[in-house]
Amino acid sequence: MTTRAFGQVVPLQIFMLMLAGYGPSEDLGFRDIEKKVGYDDQVTAMIEGLKQLQDETGRNLGFSLSGWHEFLMKDQVLSEQYMHPYAWKGVRQAILAEINNSDREALETEAEKRFPEVSTAKLL
Numbered sequence: 001m002t003t004r005a006f007g008q009v010v011p012l013q014i015f016m017l018m019l020a021g022y023g024p025s026e027d028l029g030f031r032d033i034e035k036k037v038g039y040d041d042q043v044t045a046m047i048e049g050l051k052q053l054q055d056e057t058g059r060n061l062g063f064s065l066s067g068w069h070e071f072l073m074k075d076q077v078l079s080e081q082y083m084h085p086y087a088w089k090g091v092r093q094a095i096l097a098e099i100n101n102s103d104r105e106a107l108e109t110e111a112e113k114r115f116p117e118v119s120t121a122k123l124l
Contacts, residue, residue: 003032006094008086012072015056016082017091018049019065020098021107035094039107046111063108066099 002008006017017033021042025032036042046063053068056059057078062068072082083092098104 003087005090005109006087006090009033009091010084010087012056012078012082013084013087015049015052016045016065016068016095016098018045019038019053019063019068020049021045022097023048031054039110042078042107043111043114046107046108047115050111052097052117065095065104065108069099 006013009017014033021036022033023036023041023045025034036045050063055071059071061071072078075082101107
């Protein structure tokens, strides 16, 4: 899929951006993806992103963006899709910026409260 913000992105990149709090553009829908401004919108995007990542990978690493990032980069099969060169530079910058976001821990905690199916007992 091609977006205005990132260019041609692949599904795993979109799902990771969603886990980072990105969602469809207010103006263009899924033709563009943008960082959500509102706290609630970010948490909603994170929950949907996690669901998509779980479906795609069969894994549950919770809302840990850094955990998912490391896992996807190291997985022999999934890394090819996650680091697909068309949009990788921009996606990587966005993910690393969000990993270093001072609000990230609070966002992950709130997402876990709203999506209790993700618990440490269920993490793979």
